[in-house]
Amino acid sequence: MRRLLVTGGAGFIGSHFVEHWLHRRLAERVVVLDALTYAGSPANLQAVAGHSAFRFVHGDICDQARVEALLREECLDGIVNFAAETHVDRSISDPTAFTRTNIDGVCSLLDAARHVWLAGGIAHRFHQISTDEVFGPRAQGAPLRDESAPYAPGSPYAASKAAADLLVLAWANTYGMQVSISYSSNVYGPRQFPEKLLPVAIRCLRAGEPVPLYGDGLQRRAWLYVRDFCLAMEAFFAHLTEGRRLCIGAAGEITNIELVRELGSVAGATGESVRFVADRPGHDRGYGLGAAAFESLTGFRAPTSLQRGLQETLDWYARQDTRG
Numbered sequence: 069m070r071r072l073l074v075t076g077g078a079g080f081i082g083s084h085f086v087e088h089w090l091h092r093r094l095a096e097r098v099v100v101l102d103a104l105t106y107a108g109s110p111a112n113l114q115a116v117a118g119h120s121a122f123r124f125v126h127g128d129i130c131d132q133a134r135v136e137a138l139l140r141e142e143c144l145d146g147i148v149n150f151a152a153e154t155h156v157d158r159s160i161s162d163p164t165a166f167t168r169t170n171i172d173g174v175c176s177l178l179d180a181a182r183h184v185w186l187a188g189g190i191a192h193r194f195h196q197i198s199t200d201e202v203f204g205p206r207a208q209g210a211p212l213r214d215e216s217a218p219y220a221p222g223s224p225y226a227a228s229k230a231a232a233d234l235l236v237l238a239w240a241n242t243y244g245m246q247v248s249i250s251y252s253s254n255v256y257g258p259r260q261f262p263e264k265l266l267p268v269a270i271r272c273l274r275a276g277e278p279v280p281l282y283g284d285g286l287q288r289r290a291w292l293y294v295r296d297f298c299l300a301m302e303a304f305f306a307h308l309t310e311g312r313r314l315c316i317g318a319a320g321e322i323t324n325i326e327l328v329r330e331l332g333s334v335a336g337a338t339g340e341s342v343r344f345v346a347d348r349p350g351h352d353r354g355y356g357l358g359a360a361a362f363e364s365l366t367g368f369r370a371p372t373s374l375q376r377g378l379q380e381t382l383d384w385y386a387r388q389d390t391r392g
Contacts, residue, residue: 069146069193069305071097073138075129075177076151078102080260081197081294083112085150088298090116094305097121099142101135102151103128107261129173135180146193147181149174152229155263156201159225160349170228171235178239186243193308196236196249200290200315201226203251205352208288212358215251215313222352240311247311250304253318253357257294257377258384266378269328270385273337283347285325288354292318293377296370303366317359318370334378 072089076082077100089095098116102108104126116122123142127134129151138144151173153159153166178194185192203213204220219234221227239245256266272279292300300316322330328342363369372380 069148070095071099071142071144072146072148073099073101073135073142073144075101075147075149076108078104078108078110078112078124079150080107080112080257081255081297082150083259084257084294085148085298085301086113086122087115088295088302090119090122092302094302095121095146097123097142097144099123099125099138099144101125101127101129101138107154112259130168130176132176132180135177136184139180139184145185145191146195147177148195148197149177150197151177152197152232154199154225155261156223156225157263157348159223159228163224163228166224166228167231170225171231174232174235178235178245182239182243182245186245192246194236194239194245194247195305196233196247198233198249198251199226199229200251200253200355200357201352202230202233203355206354206356208354210356212317212356213315214358214361215315222350237311248304248308249313250301250316251314251357252297252300252316253290253292253355255292255294255297257381260294265324265327266331266381269331270335270382272341273332273335274385276341278341278343279328280345281324281328281342282345282351285328285342285344286323286353287351288321288323288356289327290318290321290356291327291374291377292316292370293372293374293380296372296377300362300366300368300370303368304362307365314362314365315357315359316362317357321354321356322374330374331378331382334375335382 159166219230221230240247269279
């Protein structure tokens, strides 16, 4: 894939991916399509705005005609789909927004690609960015999930992502689309949207306020630094084979309260200040991805420790304050 359409590329993870791809010259052209809803911002792409291989297009993945026109106009041979509604809380209060973007939008992307690529006999690849949440909750001590695990989503968000993945696989089976899917643990780092756990915790710690935690704070997650995610994706694409589905894990799980304590330690906060709030409906206690297949194929292991990743994230927030 030398000429990419990156959907949702003005969001948190997508913008880091675009930066990585352009700075390491992994593609000769990168076109970002983003609707710039609440979680996307052109500011996230500031570092590549003047790059000769970069183009930004304000648009919706549900606009199939627009996507088809872009694929033809730019002679694009790959789509990497980051575009998604992602916050579980929002999916509980407004699930229809998630079905529109995460299901209808993926269907539109796939059909646009089918009409352009398959009709023109173009070598291509559609890559879907998925999540560990499609496999559903994992009991403490149970075996890690890998790409062979059945889907068992536990929230409207996870269900919409699982449905999107199944559409991708159906287009491969029915139409011969070349596809791949990656699943990752929780990704964190600079530019993450403020409603997520770590940005909320950082904001509270910096303001001297207690950090709100759902329930008892013992939900378990594995955390992958966003720049390590980009390195992992580079390794993934370097070893792609048809129809590949792989889990990109992070080393070790940590409870939410342990994460906040670690963040406080890195930030130099004294004492512990959390407040427990009513748990959200159907809150999954833990996930846990096994990345043995991915590591065996690529030799990749995430190089950034949690402590270092948290420090770099805190440093980024400090720089934002300095810039006013």
